[in-house]
Amino acid sequence: xxxxxxxxxxxxxxxxxxxxxxxxxxxxxxxxxxxxxxxxxxxxxxxxxxxxxxxxxxxxxxxxxxxxxxxxxxxxxxxxxxxxxxxxxxxxxxxxxxxxxxxxxxxxxxxxxxxxxxxxxxxxxxxxxxxxxxxxxxxxxxxxxxxxxxxxxxxxxxxxxxxxxxxxxxxxxxxxxxxxxxxxxxxxxxxxxxxxxxxxxxxxxxxxxxxxxxxxxxxxxxxxxxxxxxxxxxxxxxxxxxxxxxxxxxxxxxxxxxxxxxxxxxxxxxxxxxxxxxxxxxx
Amino acid sequence: xxxxxxxxxxxxxxxxxxxxxxxxxxxxxxxxxxxxxxxxxxxxxxxxxxxxxxxxxxxxxxxxxxxxxxxxxxxxxxxxxxxxxxxxxxxxxxxxxxxxxxxxxxxxxxxxxxxxxxxx
Ligand code: SF4
Ligand code: SF4
Numbered sequence: 111x112x113x114x115x116x117x118x119x120x121x122x123x124x125x126x127x128x129x130x131x132x133x134x135x136x137x138x139x140x141x142x143x144x145x146x147x148x149x150x151x152x153x154x155x156x157x158x159x160x161x162x163x164x165x166x167x168x169x170x171x172x173x174x175x176x177x178x179x180x181x182x183x184x185x186x187x188x189x190x191x192x193x194x195x196x197x198x199x200x201x202x203x204x205x206x207x208x209x210x211x212x213x214x215x216x217x218x219x220x221x222x223x224x225x226x227x228x229x230x231x232x233x234x235x236x237x238x239x240x241x242x243x244x245x246x247x248x249x250x251x252x253x254x255x256x257x258x259x260x261x262x263x264x265x266x267x268x269x270x271x272x273x274x275x276x277x278x279x280x281x282x283x284x285x286x287x288x289x290x291x292x293x294x295x296x297x298x299x300x301x302x303x304x305x306x307x308x309x310x311x312x313x314x315x316x317x318x319x320x321x322x323x324x325x326x327x328x329x330x331x332x333x334x335x336x337x338x339x340x341x342x343x344x345x346x347x348x349x350x351x352x353x354x355x356x357x358x359x360x361x362x363x364x365x366x367x368x369x370x371x372x373x374x375x376x377x378x379x380x381x382x383x384x385x386x387x388x389x390x391x392x393x
Numbered sequence: 394x395x396x397x398x399x400x401x402x403x404x405x406x407x408x409x410x411x412x413x414x415x416x417x418x419x420x421x422x423x424x425x426x427x428x429x430x431x432x433x434x435x436x437x438x439x440x441x442x443x444x445x446x447x448x449x450x451x452x453x454x455x456x457x458x459x460x461x462x463x464x465x466x467x468x469x470x471x472x473x474x475x476x477x478x479x480x481x482x483x484x485x486x487x488x489x490x491x492x493x494x495x496x497x498x499x500x501x502x503x504x505x506x507x508x509x510x511x512x513x
Contacts, residue, residue, distance in 0.1 A: 184450075190440065190446040191443065193449075193472055193475075195453050195472075195475055195476035195477075200472060202472075205468070251442075
């Protein structure tokens with residue numbers, strides 16, 4: 111089973127929920143950090159990174175002696191990553207998505223593919239928790255291919271908790287695809303509701319069952335609760351607005367370790383999400 | 394020689410658009426005949442990425458040998474250079490004012506891009 115933890119916006123406590131949840135499971139579990147632009151799940155775990163795998167995408171390299179400047183490659187590329195002005199084309203590596211199309215359409219077979227590095231996937235073991243984390247190279251906009259590389263670790267069917275990137279763009283879709291259910295973390299404020307509604311709309315298109323975690327309960331109003339009731343989305347956990355939680359967070363400590371009275375809340379969440387995956391959340 | 398100005402409107406009194414890559418139009422002025430035509434650059438406006446490169450293609454197709462604009466990003470600059478097109482930056486308010494500066498030789502040819510990233 112794969113449980114994805116997502117949020118309509120950053121800073122809602124998404125990673126906190128994912129890591130605390132992984133911590134209380136107790137049996138071997140994969141924690142998959144797909145927030146490749148700002149990976150931070152490792153800050154809350156005690157362990158050392160072991161293996162590191164470099165991830166790249168194939169980008170075109172043009173053999174000028176074969177190219178006749180026909181421009182087919184540039185007309186094909188929807189990302190404007192290769193363009194010809196009647197001569198051998200220019201390649202813009204940082205725009206290339208590695209689709210391989212230009213090499214296919216080149217009538218002169220003047221294009222071969224070379225690897226361009228976009229980031230790494232690294233692994234940390236912390237007790238029963240194995241963290242697999244993608245780290246995108248600074249400045250590379252190619253999050254989705256790196257997220258797919260991170261997710262190859264999911265193939266063997268081990269239970270996994272997946273920390274998705276925040277927001278509602280392509281990388282989020284790349285992350286939550288193939289998840290059995292999605293937990294959306296939101297704050298009970300008007301902005302929180304707005305971001306949650308956008309996230310719900312997007313997630314509904316993927317067809318994955320949804321549940322909501324409300325973080326910092328008590329800071330706002332009850333409109334997020336009302337929204338969930340109206341949309342038929344179960345609220346699976348409410349984390350109170352407790353200053354000690356923020357303090358633990360700033361010291362890189364987990365809620366369930368620093369504040370044992372909250373441990374039970376996360377255990378219940380783990381039970382619910384494990385069970386509800388079998389029964390289907392929100393159905 | 395033809396010069397392309399990034400323009401927000403259809404005549405020489407239009408404001409010079411400061412962003413090469415996201416300019417809605419190019420006013421392509423022929424110095425020999427003193428006539429101009431306006432080419433649409435809307436495809437670049439809609440582009441999720443590579444707008445500057447797309448704009449460079451628009452300009453190359455117009456037959457212009459130079460571009461006068463406010464700012465031009467690194468990819469656009471590389472594409473324009475690749476197409477043999479010279480780039481001049483100015484903060485002149487209108488196309489006409491930029492044209493005057495160009496004619497009087499007051500514009501310096503840019504040797505590299507002047508803004509990074511998403512903008513142009
Ligand atoms: S591989 Fe695809 S994205 Fe990259 S330059 Fe070729 S056509 Fe464009
Ligand atoms: S399609 Fe091939 S031959 Fe044509 S311009 Fe591109 S690289 Fe050159």
